[in-house]
Amino acid sequence: MREEIIVSGRMNPNIDPHLHIWHWQIPLYLFLGGLAAGLLFFAAYFIIQGKEDKYPAATKLATLVVPFLLILGLFALFLDLKHKLYFWRLYTTIRLESPMGWGAWTLMIITPISMIWAALNVRTFFPNWKWPFKFLDDLESFFLKYKKVLAWVTIFYALILGVYTGILFSAFNARPLWNTSILGPLFLVSGMSTAAALIILLSRSKEERFMFAKIDLVLIGIELFLITHMFMGFLASTQVQIEAARLFLGGPYTAVFWVFVVGLGLVVPAILEFFEIIKIKIPAVIPAILVLIGGLLLRFIIANAGQFSRWLY
Amino acid sequence: MRYAMAIDTKKCVGCSDCVVACQTENNVPIGYCRDWVTEITDGTYPQLELEIRSERCNHCENSPCVRCCPTGASHYSDGGIVTVTHNKCIGCGACITSCPYDARYSHPDGYVDKCTFCIHRTQKGLQPACVSTCPTKCMYFGDLDDPKSEVSLVLKKRKWKTLIPEAGTDPHVYYLI
Numbered sequence: 001m002r003e004e005i006i007v008s009g010r011m012n013p014n015i016d017p018h019l020h021i022w023h024w025q026i027p028l029y030l031f032l033g034g035l036a037a038g039l040l041f042f043a044a045y046f047i048i049q050g051k052e053d054k055y056p057a058a059t060k061l062a063t064l065v066v067p068f069l070l071i072l073g074l075f076a077l078f079l080d081l082k083h084k085l086y087f088w089r090l091y092t093t094i095r096l097e098s099p100m101g102w103g104a105w106t107l108m109i110i111t112p113i114s115m116i117w118a119a120l121n122v123r124t125f126f127p128n129w130k131w132p133f134k135f136l137d138d139l140e141s142f143f144l145k146y147k148k149v150l151a152w153v154t155i156f157y158a159l160i161l162g163v164y165t166g167i168l169f170s171a172f173n174a175r176p177l178w179n180t181s182i183l184g185p186l187f188l189v190s191g192m193s194t195a196a197a198l199i200i201l202l203s204r205s206k207e208e209r210f211m212f213a214k215i216d217l218v219l220i221g222i223e224l225f226l227i228t229h230m231f232m233g234f235l236a237s238t239q240v241q242i243e244a245a246r247l248f249l250g251g252p253y254t255a256v257f258w259v260f261v262v263g264l265g266l267v268v269p270a271i272l273e274f275f276e277i278i279k280i281k282i283p284a285v286i287p288a289i290l291v292l293i294g295g296l297l298l299r300f301i302i303a304n305a306g307q308f309s310r311w312l313y
Numbered sequence: 314m315r316y317a318m319a320i321d322t323k324k325c326v327g328c329s330d331c332v333v334a335c336q337t338e339n340n341v342p343i344g345y346c347r348d349w350v351t352e353i354t355d356g357t358y359p360q361l362e363l364e365i366r367s368e369r370c371n372h373c374e375n376s377p378c379v380r381c382c383p384t385g386a387s388h389y390s391d392g393g394i395v396t397v398t399h400n401k402c403i404g405c406g407a408c409i410t411s412c413p414y415d416a417r418y419s420h421p422d423g424y425v426d427k428c429t430f431c432i433h434r435t436q437k438g439l440q441p442a443c444v445s446t447c448p449t450k451c452m453y454f455g456d457l458d459d460p461k462s463e464v465s466l467v468l469k470k471r472k473w474k475t476l477i478p479e480a481g482t483d484p485h486v487y488y489l490i
């Protein structure tokens with residue numbers, strides 16, 4: 001049998017025996033970013049539709065949560081940097097070729113937008129809220145006047161943020177598992193699905209929970225379709241991508257991916273949500289929590305396995 | 314000007330002198346290396362072939378690390394040498410992840426580090442430390458744009474390969490086979 005044995009003298013920390021430069025910070029940040037993108041998308045979409053009163057958790061309560069998610073995500077991203085004192089260099093450069101670069105700029109735009117939404121909705125939950133300065137009142141009335149325009153801008157940037165969480169990975173040709181353009185849409189849809197799940201958790205209205213269970217069911221369907229296509233694409237591609245797919249088809253990530261991400265994170269919640277839609281009583285919390293954990297795990301597994309996959313030469 | 318290196322796999326004995334020379338010249342932190350020796354045994358027993366390669370950053374013409382750097386810290390210097398400006402690097406790790414050769418590492422001081430083709434020496438007209446120290450004289454370094462340079466001549470005369478050309482990086486470290 002022909003064999004090839006490669007012995008390398010290199011043993012750089014975090015690089016060998018296999019790359020492990022991105023730890024928990026990046027996948028956590030991608031999860032929070034995707035979740036925030038989904039929440040902003042739904043909020044803006046239903047505001048444009050004029051259904052604010054029908055879906056209060058999605059259009060009001062959720063917007064108060066988003067800035068915290070984004071700030072937490074940015075903090076995780078900051079923790080990931082190893083030359084922390086120079087982080088400001090991100091914002092003295094514009095490099096459109098670099099996904100990390102335009103992702104940082106997208107966050108710079110969408111974080112203030114999310115704060116505007118939170119500010120516009122703060123009186124719903126704190127009726128006695130007063131702004132300390134007059135110009136803040138003026139700003140509030142300005143944004144209230146152009147609420148729909150703001151909603152359209154929010155939808156645009158939310159979609160960019162959601163896709164970006166996947167493109168950050170897929171732009172690396174050096175990691176065969178990540179090097180698929182399906183990762184962008186997959187992470188976008190997964191982010192929106194986790195957002196729908198969080199809205200179900202936040203909502204007190206039966207009608208709203210029902211609506212978002214339906215939305216989530218469709219999103220889970222799309223996700224399963226994209227995952228299937230991702231593996232079909234890998235298996236029809238070059239040797240390195242076939243080997244990347246094998247990490248999940250018999251390799252070390254098989255059980256954790258198919259049981260926890262696909263099984264408990266997608267299929268089981270889809271079945272439970274389907275039961276809910278055909279009016280079989282299921283506590284809405286269960287599928288929602290499963291979807292959230294599944295989304296988090298998906299990013300951790302893709303981040304880890306991607307660094308494990310490589311070119312052999 | 315386009316700097317390149319050619320390494321003769323038929324002459325290399327894998328002594329790792331290039332590795333030590335680099336670590337000394339560039340004050341590489343202990344436990345890290347900018348160049349390394351790889352030994353590949355290939356074939357069916359007893360018909361085995363051994364190839365020994367001294368590897369390093371390939372100073373690619375289409376560098377994924379330069380492309381994905383968000384701050385422009387990774388850039389092309391004179392002669393197409395890919396270098397990292399330390400006080401522009403935020404240590405995000407994107408370039409480390411983007412390199413199909415895994416030639417980069419995170420320096421304990423925080424910035425990303427790698428082979429520089431000893432740019433501080435080449436600017437003075439000297440050879441990189443690894444090349445000048447090689448006891449079997451298996452490395453050639455020079456300007457690809459100059460048809461009379463040592464590296465251009467040896468690449469004309471000998472058969473050669475680059476590492477993972479299918480990654481589309483257009484590497485500028487050549488291996489004579």
